Amino acid sequence: MARHTHSTPRTTALALIVGSVLTGGLLAGTAHGQIAFGGGPIDVRAERAQFIDREAKVIYSGSVVAKQGLSELRADTITIEFQRTEPAGEGGVGSGIGDAEKIIATGNVLYLTPAERARGNRAVYDYKTDTITMTGDVVVTRGEDVLTGQTLIIEVATGKSTMQGGRVRTVINPRSSGTSAAPR
């Protein structure tokens, strides 16, 4: 997965500020992340989006839907955290923002792929490990198979899902292909 750093030059008045913040926040670093195998452009819809330069993060709120290919990530709130290459305030608005580090989804989190549907209270996508970790009364539905637990780890590149923690319950339909679980 190609990664590159994008920094925005200092801007001045009016919508120049708007332009640079939009560039530094919403159109930067996250472009090379993905929530689905195969990549492609990521569409994010929300009622509201807020970029906070000093914290190097973007917060989408209000029925947020992030879609890439055939995969979707839905939540009440999705926060994207970036690396900071320069201290806040130096180099102007939007500058000093590097690659995205995490995508954090909270509140009625739903991860949808053609193969499965996973629901939980919170999900975190880590760019370094390329995995999604979903926690909080997780329910995974794959075909007619249902898997419940406390922690679900999804490897985005391979599509492999692993349930961990708490009491893992599995309901497998004999006619399905089966699911993997690691009860503890």
Added chain:
Amino acid sequence: MASTIGASRMTTGSDRLGGTGADNIWEPRRLVTLANVRRRSERVSLLRLAFIAIAAIAIGMLMGHVVAHALRVRFAEPPEKLSGASVRMLSPRFTGRDASGTPYIITAAAAVRRPDNPDIIDLERPKIEDTLGSVVIADTGVFERDRGVLLLTGNVVVREVEGNIFVSDSTEYLVEAKRVTGQSAVRGIGPLGEVRADGYDVNEAGDVLTLTGNVWTRLYPERRASVAIGEGPAAGLDFLQLKDATQPSPPPRSAQPGPAAPPAPSEQTPVNNGGG
């Protein structure tokens, strides 16, 4: 013996009175008498006095005219204010520094100062440039100096040096508050992706940007080359003709800008048959 060849002999009046013709060969043509001299002197004196008088009169007339004019102006009634008149400047140029201290230049096709409120200046086809190469243009602008507010309306376009373009219908910049707001839809496109929203607000000196209403963002996995207007997602932005303020205005858009809206996410996935 006195030589007389070539000699001239002046004659006097006495010679004339008593002289012979032969003695008057060298006699001057004018007979100078004391009376004549006196009369001549009198005439010269009169002429001298006359010339001086004429000169004095001429100078007096000139000075008098100047003084009289000055007096008329000083004691004249103040001119009546022209009602309905406004000051119009062609190709004005304003320079300044924004809240961060970076210089910028504002030009326009024309600037008109309102007669009822000189602190309000209407701008025609304003253009704002900074030292980094970014450009902001609009159809019209209104600058309220007392409030420190600059309002841009009509095809407000921001083009950054990196190739990002943002379009909206109106933008309000509050200089003192270091705040930028837009109550109309904004659309942005660039090498990294696109963004669209119904409104936006930049606050805290640009530290916080808030997009509100139908926020849509498309992010590309790989940075693309600079976006060509009229191609792909930039289709529909052909009206973006960034020209100098002295050039004619770009043609109006035939429809609201915006890419084809992506399909709304479905409530049910194709393979979901239930939940936990």
